[in-house]
Amino acid sequence: MTTPNDPSDEQLEQWLRASRTLEDAPAWLVERVIAQGPSMLPATTPQPTPGEVHWYCDRRTVVRVVLARCPGTNTFRVRQLAVSIAAEGR
Amino acid sequence: MPTTLPIPTSPDPCGTPGDLGDAALVALCREGDREAWAVLVRRYQRLVYTVPRRAGLSDADAADVFQFTFTRLVEHLPRLDDAARVRAWLVTTARRETLRLLSLQQRIAPMPIAAGMDADEDPVMQWPDPAPLPEAQLQSLQEQDRVRRALERLDERSRAFAELLFLQDPPLAYAEIAARLGIAEGSIGPTRARCLDKLRRALQDL
Numbered sequence: 543m544t545t546p547n548d549p550s551d552e553q554l555e556q557w558l559r560a561s562r563t564l565e566d567a568p569a570w571l572v573e574r575v576i577a578q579g580p581s582m583l584p585a586t587t588p589q590p591t592p593g594e595v596h597w598y599c600d601r602r603t604v605v606r607v608v609l610a611r612c613p614g615t616n617t618f619r620v621r622q623l624a625v626s627i628a629a630e631g632r
Numbered sequence: 633m634p635t636t637l638p639i640p641t642s643p644d645p646c647g648t649p650g651d652l653g654d655a656a657l658v659a660l661c662r663e664g665d666r667e668a669w670a671v672l673v674r675r676y677q678r679l680v681y682t683v684p685r686r687a688g689l690s691d692a693d694a695a696d697v698f699q700f701t702f703t704r705l706v707e708h709l710p711r712l713d714d715a716a717r718v719r720a721w722l723v724t725t726a727r728r729e730t731l732r733l734l735s736l737q738q739r740i741a742p743m744p745i746a747a748g749m750d751a752d753e754d755p756v757m758q759w760p761d762p763a764p765l766p767e768a769q770l771q772s773l774q775e776q777d778r779v780r781r782a783l784e785r786l787d788e789r790s791r792a793f794a795e796l797l798f799l800q801d802p803p804l805a806y807a808e809i810a811a812r813l814g815i816a817e818g819s820i821g822p823t824r825a826r827c828l829d830k831l832r833r834a835l836q837d838l
Contacts, residue, residue, distance in 0.1 A: 549835070551828045554779060558798035561776035567681035571695050572673060575702045579661075579669040 593621045602628040653838075658715035661706075673702060676722050679777040683726040684733070686773065687765050693733050701726045723774060727765045782834035789813075790827045797824060 549557070593608040608622035652660070652668070657675075660668035680701050684694040704725050705718070712718065783794055796809045797820070810817040 549832065551825070554828050554831055554835075555798060557776050557779040558783070558794065560772065561780045562799055562801055563686075564678050564682045564773070564776055564780060565685050567677040567698055568691075568695070571681075571698055572677045575677075575699055576670045576673050578699075579666070579673065579702065579706055 594618075602630070604628075653716065654718045655715040658709065658712060658718055662709050672718070675781070676719060676777075678780070679719070679773060680722050680726045682773055682777075683723060683765065683770070684730040686769070687730045687734060689730060689733060697726055697729045697733065700729050719774060719777075723770050727770060730765060778838060779831070779835065782831055782838055785834045785837070786827070786830055790830050793823060794827050794831065797827075 593610050596607045596609060598605040598607070604626040606622070606624045606626075607620060609618040610621050611618050652671070654672075654675075657668045657672050661672060677698070681694055681698050684697040689697065701722055705722065708721070712721065783791060786794065793809075793813060796804055796812060804812075806817050806820050810820060815823065
């Protein structure tokens with residue numbers, strides 16, 4: 543199923559006019575489905591705090607990691623990772 | 633000279649789900665992110681609800697299809713191979729359930745959908761004539777919904793202009809649009825062109 547990425551003005555206008563017949567679901571129905579979803583989703587993980595920067599060095603390799611700690615735990619998400627490898631002999 | 637290799641990571645867990653693409657949203661939903669789930673449902677509520685309504689189902693039956701479709705999505709999240717195509721998956725599932733309900737209403741032998749059954753195994757999808765919802769119509773619905781989402785991303789003035797020019801039924805005269813927006817009637821043509829350009833760019837960012 544392809545989606546034109548560069549539609550003409552006429553195509554855009556046609557889609558817009560046709561879209562008048564799209565129907566919004568009733569608000570109560572949307573809210574019900576939103577409310578029911580999480581009970582079936584996996585358990586929510588704790589939300590991480592802003593990042594903590596850590597540096598690791600090993601011979602020619604330097605690693606910079608920005609970790610986000612999940613509150614109240616010793617688990618982290620990796621928000622950024624950068625690796626620098628010096629050329630041999632330097 | 634050291635070589636620095638920035639490595640892209642998964643979506644920033646502290647980012648705003650409303651700005652994320654479908655694949656990133658689905659990834660967050662798989663982790664149990666409630667906000668991402670709400671964004672995903674709101675993003676596609678109009679499209680999913682329109683499928684059964686377009687086939688002629690009642691409000692109550694359309695609500696059943698809507699609920700069924702999103703429930704199936706939750707169940708299917710871990711197995712969704714191409715998360716970026718969640719929109720097409722939702723439309724296909726809504727269409728399948730719509731056709732099933734239509735078959736019941738038309739007293740055709742019911743064909744219950746077994747849990748875990750894929751679309752290509754579903755007997756309803758093997759029907760030779762999916763007349764109420766042909767593929768071309770579903771494709772068209774997706775484009776219409778996509779352009780409406782892009783419209784919602786425009787600045788307030790452009791959005792108001794497009795709504796007056798394209799979404800009124802019956803269409804408004806240029807003089808009426810100009811009066812409502814406080815602009816010269818002669819500027820509507822150029823404004824229309826700029827508005828469609830913005831809309832095209834917004835579509836590309838979706």
